[in-house]
Amino acid sequence: MAIDFTLTKEQKELQKMARDFAQKVLKPIVKEADACPDPWKGFLMTKKAYEKAYELGLAYAFVPKEYGGAGVSNVDTQIAVEEICAVDPGFGCTLLVNGLGLMPLIWWGSEEQKKKWLTKATSDPDKDFIVSWVVSEPEGTANFDHPGKHPCGMQVTADYDKSRGEYVINGRKMWNSNATGWDQKGADINVVVARTDRSKGGKEGLSVLIVPRGTKGLRVEGILNKLGHRLTVQPRIIFENCRVPAENLIAGTEGNGDLAITKAFTWSGPVAGIAAVGVMRSAFETSLSWAKEYAAGGSQPIIHHQNVGYLLADMKMRIEAGRYLSWRAAHYLDQHDSEGMEAGALSKIYCGELSIEVINDAMRLMGINSYIKDYPLEKHMRDALCFPIYDAGNMGMQRRRLHGIMAHESYNPMALAQNLRQQFVKAMHGIDADPGHAVAGVTGKGKRRECASVSS
């Protein structure tokens, strides 16, 4: 494709639809839901908006058409997500996690599994079907690919009970968006990463299982009370001898749970990136109109001060840079079947961290009034502080992934610019996960070796 940033007719229409939805359906509830001291009540306030989003196809747009979704591209998703997150990124997160959970099924599921679960998600007469992506754990998540066997890395186990043809899941998870469902009885589908082989490390021992709502032994408790992103909900989950049939293991993920984690968090990278752009954009618009109206006791609105104009210029150039990096990362994922682990991480890290700088500038511009709840900047800042640490944290997961990719001998620094497919391989996992154990063979010197040297 030639480089062309012109939106298609469909993308312009999608942008308009998402903007109308965000401004007219979502916005009226945001202030109250954000301010609600009880995070559960705040989440419940979003239910009507979620149902409308479901009706409009926003909740499962990424699902291929043959399973009832809209089959939209990653670039199309960018257009809609920016509009929603410019109003509230917490609500955007609720929608995003449907994708985080179902994309591994789309990539690795058998035809039968896809028909069963995806069609269920897209044809809910109640319009509130919700999916949870269950990875994070209370004792840490970043080192999911730790080469050590259980209890290193992911601690939730799924032991196979041969006599009954079932997996038995035990352990605790935490932070899993949507896992409450709408009644604290669980999401409609929980897509759970667990250790299916206790004797193996994170690169061989993890798999992904589908645990439907109502499965005995799955309990949700303790809603987390967050600083920002208050319209989305994260509980703790407890698995106690929770049994699912063997057919609920997503077919191609057996022993590849690590790849599922990385690919899902790659897919969501540009989405989180553009979510941060949406928030920055709102902060910019707030400070621009403030600068044109507020005189701070002077005789002219403060936009006539040079420092105000220069701050606006600095903010704007960073927002635009972030937007196009996200679009490009999404475009790269579209072109390479989501094998864009470098692109996804770059846009997620860059935009998330940038958003805090940009909102900080917006607050410096607006001055002390930015610090009170009467104006939107304090919320933008609370929301933005989440971007670098959620959706696979920028330090322990995203940068570490980039480190693994770049250290690998196959790494081509021009692959992204030249739109070449860069296949992610397991050898790129495990780097830095176990300090003191240097990962062998990733410097390009000598023969490559798997970094499983410490796994058993």
Add this chain to the structure above:
Amino acid sequence: MRICVLLKQVPDTSARLQAVGLEPLFGGCLPVVNPYDEFALEAALRLRESGAAVHPSPVPGGPGGPEGSCEIVLVTLCAAPVEEAVFHGLAMGADRAVVAEPSSGARWTPLETGRVLAEVLKTLGPDLVFCGEKAADDEAAQVGPIVAEALGVAQVCGVESAALELPGPALRARCRRGNSFHEVSCGLPCVATFLRGPALPRYPSMADIFSAKEKPVHRIPVSPARVSALRRVSLTAPPEERGRKMIRGGAREAAQALLDLIDRSVDCRA
């Protein structure tokens, strides 16, 4: 039955107008469907969904829609590209569009526009023609009545909501006149012009949007009969907005401060 909905693309209604010579300039704003036309299209979609609009076409011998179905056709005339507006109408649920493309980019007066649209409509044989009462850019409020006149059919103006009376069929419309309402019944074919009503225009879903590109858009060249004596002699942009005043404090103090301000401004004018 066939319902034709006239559609005009206008600049985003929140855009600030600048006057350069005789042409308005709307820098950097998005083109949108004239909001009143959106209400007209929504009314057409609801008529179809009510099931009543599938009644066989009453247009005698005319090429009305096939019996047992209701087709909604967008009709637009525009020298500038109207892709966004037409696409939006199709995504909302219209079946197809006819775009009349003038040979020159010259500005058309409402009379010329109305007559050309009527010529296009004659080839379509609609049972109903719906459009906005006025366009949000020039607010002329002439095209609907001119189309009705040129087609030689009845017109119902200022409609807020509409239904079909069966048998007949006839259009039953609730119309606004200032603060009062009246209901009329009008035999078909007829032209109805719409105001903002209680039925808000729908948002197209993702699936609607991505299937809209399959819907047919016919382009037909037209040239105006230069019939109008109307011409623009000057154009003035609205005055710069006056300085705003922020009122701070709790609801009670803010309300009092606002009342004081209003009192003072009324005093000044008296």
